[in-house]
Amino acid sequence: MRKKLSIVLAAAIAAGSLAGCSGSGTTETKDTAAANSSAQAGSEAGAKEEAAPSGDKINIEFWHCMGSSNGELIQEITNSFNESQDKIFVKAVHQGSYTDAGTKMQAALAAGEAPVLAQMEIGMLGIFADAEQLVDLQKFVDAEGYDIGDFMPGLLDCSYYNGELVALPHSRSVPVLYYNKDRFKDAGLDENQPPVTWDDLRADAKVLTADGTYGYSCPLDQWYYMALVMNAGGLIFNEAGDGIGFAGESGAKPLHLWQEMIADGTMHVPSGQDYNSSEACRNAFAGGTAAMIMQSSAQLKGLEKTCEFEVGVGAIPKDTTLSYPAGGSNLLMFKGHTDEEEAAGWEFLKFMTNTENAVKWANGTGYLPTRNSCMESEEYKKMVEEDPNLQIIVDQVEYSTYRIPFIPQYQEAKEIFANEIQKCILEDNYSPEQAVAGMEERVGKLFK
Numbered sequence: 001m002r003k004k005l006s007i008v009l010a011a012a013i014a015a016g017s018l019a020g021c022s023g024s025g026t027t028e029t030k031d032t033a034a035a036n037s038s039a040q041a042g043s044e045a046g047a048k049e050e051a052a053p054s055g056d057k058i059n060i061e062f063w064h065c066m067g068s069s070n071g072e073l074i075q076e077i078t079n080s081f082n083e084s085q086d087k088i089f090v091k092a093v094h095q096g097s098y099t100d101a102g103t104k105m106q107a108a109l110a111a112g113e114a115p116v117l118a119q120m121e122i123g124m125l126g127i128f129a130d131a132e133q134l135v136d137l138q139k140f141v142d143a144e145g146y147d148i149g150d151f152m153p154g155l156l157d158c159s160y161y162n163g164e165l166v167a168l169p170h171s172r173s174v175p176v177l178y179y180n181k182d183r184f185k186d187a188g189l190d191e192n193q194p195p196v197t198w199d200d201l202r203a204d205a206k207v208l209t210a211d212g213t214y215g216y217s218c219p220l221d222q223w224y225y226m227a228l229v230m231n232a233g234g235l236i237f238n239e240a241g242d243g244i245g246f247a248g249e250s251g252a253k254p255l256h257l258w259q260e261m262i263a264d265g266t267m268h269v270p271s272g273q274d275y276n277s278s279e280a281c282r283n284a285f286a287g288g289t290a291a292m293i294m295q296s297s298a299q300l301k302g303l304e305k306t307c308e309f310e311v312g313v314g315a316i317p318k319d320t321t322l323s324y325p326a327g328g329s330n331l332l333m334f335k336g337h338t339d340e341e342e343a344a345g346w347e348f349l350k351f352m353t354n355t356e357n358a359v360k361w362a363n364g365t366g367y368l369p370t371r372n373s374c375m376e377s378e379e380y381k382k383m384v385e386e387d388p389n390l391q392i393i394v395d396q397v398e399y400s401t402y403r404i405p406f407i408p409q410y411q412e413a414k415e416i417f418a419n420e421i422q423k424c425i426l427e428d429n430y431s432p433e434q435a436v437a438g439m440e441e442r443v444g445k446l447f448k
Contacts, residue, residue: 057089058344061115065101067094073364081351088344109133114334116345119170121329122158123410129161130408135333136164140346150371154400158326167330168353169370173298174324174396175227181310183208183291194314198257201317205266208291214268216261217290219277220425222417224294227316228254230323241407242447247440253319255424255432296327297393301366313389315396322399368397409446416442
């Protein structure tokens with residue numbers, strides 16, 4: 001255990017340095033940054049943390065990564081749980097971004113001071129699970145016949161590690177294409193038909209590029225790159241789990257696509273990296289510089305509020321298939337606590353992820369509703385009636401079925417992916433084939 005925990009701490013340093021990454025790993029760092037920077041609907045401003053009670057209540061901590069209005073909504077739901085019963089008190093503690101929270105968690109584990117519960121970006125799951133720090137929630141599911149099957153399969157997949165249920169889905173998202181419906185109409189394109197294939201993307205981007213504006217923009221980011229890789233038939237890791245799953249054409253084709261569109265003048269490359277690059281991409285879209293962008297589905301509410309035009313949503317265009325890397329965060333329970341504290345944590349997990357609160361969270365933030373039963377609720381139906389874009393996003397969940405191999409090397413691999421992408425697109429004389437070969441060689445060394 002001590003050896004595995006030292007590996008966790010080493011991985012924390014690597015994870016904290018992933019400034020150029022997003023994706024199933026830090027996408028949701030991006031989701032958090034975007035959601036925190038925009039005034040999202042649905043939360044009650046000024047939700048205050050309740051004072052810790054005196055008496056015989058079981059007191060547990062819940063660490064989360066949501067600030068601003070999203071953090072207020074987390075606190076609001078936590079307050080509701082505390083008021084709903086008289087046996088448990090949960091203290092919700094904001095720990096910064098996903099990267100910040102991950103690093104703090106490693107230090108807390110080393111000191112034996114980890115909280116009972118935490119919201120963690122899904123790419124971190126393998127690090128904690130491999131170090132045997134997570135509670136297998138299946139014991140609670142079995143003990144009470146809890147309906148785990150109500151969670152959407154494409155989201156629940158990312159809650160397992162080596163056959164153990166070590167998380168519940170919470171703030172989850174998929175990459176999508178946002179487009180300016182007004183620009184589509186002005187250019188003579190069907191405003192209700194975003195591009196479906198890469199050829200469509202190229203063609204529409206050419207039509208939409210004019211007068212100093214671009215048809216398309218996307219951060220040079222490993223999450224969006226992986227979405228295109230998977231849509232070209234590749235996998236993040238190979239079936240053996242000891243190397244990349246996109247060596248060759250499926251890895252090179254997305255980089256060729258970006259190079260060609262940049263050379264054609266139809267693709268805008270947002271400045272900066274990670275949060276800054278993603279924010280620059282959204283600003284280009286809202287400001288009219290780019291007519292289409294690839295971003296997380298969690299940006300929906302913020303973009304609809306910010307943009308002065310009608311925002312459309314579509315699937316990430318495909319090459320040969322539709323398949324997406326998962327994004328966002330899960331709720332985890334950490335070992336080192338009493339049975340009583342674990343049982344209290346389970347009650348809070350159920351409350352936080354029940355149908356009512358899953359709908360409330362989706363409506364207030366733009367993240368996906370995580371349960372099938374959400375679709376049948378009157379509140380969700382009203383949401384979709386008011387904003388059909390929500391249903392378009394939910395329809396993409398079925399394509400996010402590939403279970404990310406939550407291996408300890410995943411965080412370091414993401415850094416390699418981002419580095420090679422940047423090198424290929426921003427530097428001369430470094431081909432897509434060389435970039436993919438670089439990824440294959442460097443990631444392969446992580447497993448030796």
